[in-house]
Amino acid sequence: MATRAIARPSQVGAVKHDETLSEPRGLWSWITTIDHKRIGIMYLLLSIFYLFVGGIEAGLMRVQLSHPDNTFVSADTFNQLFTMHGTTMIFLAVMPMSAAFFNYLVPLMIGARDVAFPRLNAFSWWVLLFGSIVLNLGWFTGGAPNAGWFNYANLTSSAFSPGHNVDWWVLGIQILGLSSLATSFNMIVTIINMRAPGMGLMRMPPFVWMTLITAVLIVMAFPSLTVGTTFLMFDRFFDTNFFVPEAGGSPLLWQHLFWVFGHPEVYIMILPAFGIVSEIIPVFSRKPLFGYSAVIFSGIAIAILGFGVWAHHMFTVGMGPVPTSVFALTTMLIALPTGVKIFNWTFTMWGGHLNLKSPMLFMIGFISMFIIGGISGVMHASPPVDMQQQDSYFVVAHFHYVLFGGSLFGLMGAIYYWFPKMSGRMFHEGLAKAHFVFMFLGFNFVFMPMHWLGLEGMPRRIYTYSEDTGWAGWNLFISLGLFVLVFSFILFTVNMLMSLVAGEKAPSDPWDSDTLEWSIPSPPPFYNFAHIPTVTTRVPLWTEKYPDVYGTGAHGSDSEPEMHNIYPADEEPDASMHMPNPSIHPLILAFGITIGFLGLLIHPGVIVLGGAIAFIGLFGWVLQPAVGDGESHDEHDPVEPVAHTAR
């Protein structure tokens, strides 16, 4: 048994198939679900929806900018469009899409049956849904947020933004912060406490490591944003003076609070993609990850350094030579661990048997595009250069190369790679490759010329420009290039929908992968693992399939056929298994909190109403037994205090 990656516990077969072990169906079961896989899929669908919403906002802006002196949208609408494009893409598309994979994959990769706090997990999703609705309510009530995604004070004060526009942003972001924090607490506890036997920290898949680091970053960075938005909320709703210069308040305080959150946020968005790349590249190179420890430790280094670079967004405010030099230096330093990772991925491919399936193509796209974004990023680290580029299209090009060319390429590749596992169907490989080609071309058509426009002096966030600036040509090119990008996402949608309906049935391990989620059927049963596996190496499934190459050395003493336990689909689940109850209370609590926040805009009575609804949800949550059979299981009780603290 010692050689087996997935050992088989002795007490098998004493299970009767009562109803607690069959998966519930129907809409109601999705509303009350606390299954991490379903929540992950709900995250994914919501984030794809908002990806398209953000894309439409970008498209409208590109139509407006395609010709000089265009009047397709008004200046105010344009302000709302770019504010909501940025906010939507960051908080409602990229972060939830990463969270989708955290939720779906982490328990599977570490060999657990669910996350540590399943109901808190459902709560996170509902809060995300309601928060996203609040954020977008402005579109239907006379004006969406329009002060830019970083909402610099004191442009956002009641004096300069009298409408409700900024209010929607403040409330939406407060609510969304709750969701991110709850997910992060959940992921940290899950990863620390629920790993399968034998999976030491340094045997965790790199994606799990990056999830852990990202969760810690969220936990440490979001409070700063919460404080900033709390100050802003008080300024706007209760006439306090935090950001009012006439009363002695400091608008710069907002910039500091925002970027102390805002820069780690950049790594919150890119580290999950780093993890994805570190999973997919080895599988399609037929080689283990080159320099596993270096990848992990450089991830940690990025996270730590990420807290020491926020003021590089603020070189132009004139902080003085010493702070400016320090922040320039730390910013350049952060390129080192990032560069280490790039080398690791490249050397993983070097000498491997490359298998250029569509997920791998996205990974190669990721690396190449991310390098371009990284290099233009290091250019900004130099204050004199930065002062030239500040708020120009060069910056727009830079962060789209890291966020779109980086995060989104990674996440798209991840969708293809894990689609068979999630849906149980294979996608159309040809269409997927076409999607990659058009997305790659379209992406470069759109964002590469922005570098040149920026260097020619085109500022970001202008709703139009005059003929004699000479910017018309490239702007038209960019706007046309967007159609290529849009076409690629149409291919993506068609491929996904077609495959969901008529795709081939996916085997449990279509890519010959190395991590535990591929050892169980596609889609996985709701209890994930019939038996919690035991892990002996970093590549548990390869150890199982290729013991000669990846074995632990003690191989040979076991005469049972090795393949028996790789696909234990036919095995009966453990008798001792307790799956958590479905629960409606997270929804009620999330709904109550949202109503409470909205009360700030409507009437104090509504705050009380929201509080009451939240209290009912919380009360029901605490009193509902956490686990299946209605007994009180003490080891699961820590769920309750977290229910309190999540507020």
Added chain:
Amino acid sequence: MWTFLASDCMFFGALIAGYMVSRNRSVVGPYPDDILNIPFTSLSSFVLLMSSLAMVLALSAIQKGRIRLFRIWVMTTALLGLIFLGGQIYEFTEFKHEGLGLSTNLFGSSFYVLTGIHGTHVALGVTWLVALFLGSFRKGLVTKASAINVEIAGLYWHFVDIVWIIIFTVVYLLPY
């Protein structure tokens, strides 16, 4: 819970930093020197610190399985917390009478928001403790085996206390 506390640490860190930035920048009175009543707040701070002692005794009681003793100490903790909150409400009303409103000046804004958010934390803690107290009458909810629940509540309570020590120092004791 530790991760939550780390996060809350950052939260108060940023809040206090915000207070420090806004310190001494009010352009109209009343100024802190005119209004802060240090002896009174020292007393209520002492009450809050004593509640931490009671919390430790409550935890020790439940770990030994002495449920009656636990109920006494956990209610003592909650009561001391309530006394602190009462002191804060009295203080706020007093300041309001002396002309310091939330929007009067920068000191008013930052003072009320910082101490108010801390007060909210104390109020949440009191609710939590009362819930534990009531829960101890339900069979099997608060027992020796689940002393970890009390311990977690205790961690939160001590954290809120420690934060108050910092706030008290920064807001009241540092000379303006």
